[in-house]
Amino acid sequence: MLFQGLVGLSEAMYLWLVAAGLSLIFGVMRVLNFAHGSLYMLGAYFAWVAFRISGSFWVALVVGPLLVAAAGWVLEFGFLRLILDDAVKLAFGPVYQSPPTPAALSGAVRIGRSILPTYHLFILAVGGLVGLGLWFLLEKTSFGLIVRATAADREMARALGVRSSRLFTGVFVLGAWLAGLGGALSMPVRAISPGMGEFIIIEAFVVVVLGGLGSLRGAFLGAVLIGLLHAYGLLFMPVFELALAYMAMAAVLIVRPWGLFGVREA
């Protein structure tokens, strides 16, 4: 019972990473980045390439998302957009790739009568750490101050001397890195294929709308909520499982059209 929730939470962490970047970019730039699912896919592919070259999952985990961040930087300038899936198909072919799970993380721990993979614990830890890191970045650094100021009032921030174009690039690159990290983490446990971003992006949109556009806290809680609804939905209402996320989103939007933690538009 509790165990099912834990598994749901670990699935939610991928969603959180993708949704965090999506929400961050929206908060500052006021654009819904439709290429975000493709960045997640790129994260998996770049990590896979890095893995094939280095033979190390850890190198891949660092290098993959950094490359996606670099791609994000290029994307922000308007190149490449929307052709990523086709480019990946051309470069890597339509065949599924699935490098092995790193030995250090392919064990499992016993919880009661159930078995939880070490990899899932790892994902939970990474998701939590990224959450803490983002909180620190936004609340405790001058970069975060500027981000928050711009998100709150763009005109005012600009009037006060914030160079928005550089900020936008920085935020976009960070958002791309987060999606790339999600993709890189999925590399050894999910089949990698062109178009793998299509499905995660739909859920990430639900998460971001549910949590409130531009709110990282909202994205985190939204992802957790969707993950739990999915895991427990399968257990108790398998027929409606698919609808639960949308029902939750609709319910929240009726009461709070700006989402759980979003800011009401003036």
Add this chain to the structure above:
Amino acid sequence: MAPRRGTTRRRFLQTSALAVAGLGLPRAVAAAALDLKLKKPIKIGCQSILSGPLGGYGEFMRKGAALAMDEINAQGGIGGSPIELNFRDEELKVDVGVKNARYFVEDWGADFLIGIDSSAVALAVGEIMPSLNRVLIVTHGATEKFNEDLVFKRHVRQCFRVCVPVYQDGIASALVAKDLPVKRWATISPDYEYGHTSWKMFRAYLKRFKPDVEFVGESFAKFGTVDFSSHISKVMGLNPEGIFSTEWGGEAVTMVKQAKLFKVFEQTKAFMIGMGSAMDVLQGLGADYPDGVWASGRYYFGYPDSPENKRFNDAFKKRWNTYPSYPSETAYTALFALKKAVEKARSIETEKVIAALEGLELDRPAGKCVIRKEDHQAVYAVPWGQIKHDAKFPMPTLANLKVFPTDEYYRKPPFAPVEG
């Protein structure tokens, strides 16, 4: 857009290739004896899943069809006309599949239709075939409702199928399972027609073969599932001894990898995947595919040991530098079935081709096969086997092959309801 006038570059290339091939191939001369004088290429509209996480799957169908086209055109085409293929992505969506079929026939001028991966799409396109009045040969969509209801009970005669239906996934699997030391079965399967109907058949037939089995639970995963963790933990919570699954393509790859993380293969005595021997899954999982998993498909490249199969494998590898997957074989067979039927009917008229296809016997790569007159279903045997890592091959292969006589597992007219 297909150019309408004069000799286009493509037509020129096709005809010159034909001419060149004709010089070296006595068979082409023999085939050229039959000339239907159509004065146009025979157009065949093909659809399969070509995008998204299952897109790697449709790519194999395209490769098989393209190989057949090359070979048929090198032999002088069908009845003297070269064939021309047009591929569209079916996206596994009913509306897209229907739109593709209409486009092929009404706008592009298709003479025949082949392909379709989704059962639901196969049924929906099947429904409109009388109004389009073309022969449709399904190469993958496997629901029994296609041959049993649409063709046999409702006489939609334009519909044919050259791949084994869910009898392979739901009944041949039960013939394997009855001899396994497993009493408690559970499933993780796709949450649509194919997944539900296979599990229903598996339960009904296994119960008949081995009355003391139990079915302890099920978890159905929607199309586009990227993580199977909560499905696995749900099902493992029910303490099954065996898992039956009809996940396929990239979703089967993800499911197996994650089941491995959850130590499912250590905790259960058997794991069966109906489409687990498809080449995209074998290649996608590679070294990660656990030994001993029971897998099948709608054709397996290593069976049968026949000259036709060897020739097909060699030609496919030469053309595409990979082993063929089952949709490659079924698409290849669909085109050769059309060739044989048209040349037998000496016409491309739908009604005459239907009559020629009924009862048609084929020596296909998958073995000897006959297209049943009653339900337009191709009948041939496909093995189940256990995953094994053999250094001779670049991907896992099947060992311990179990091949059952088709009589034992192909349901027959009048198709009694599946109980259970």
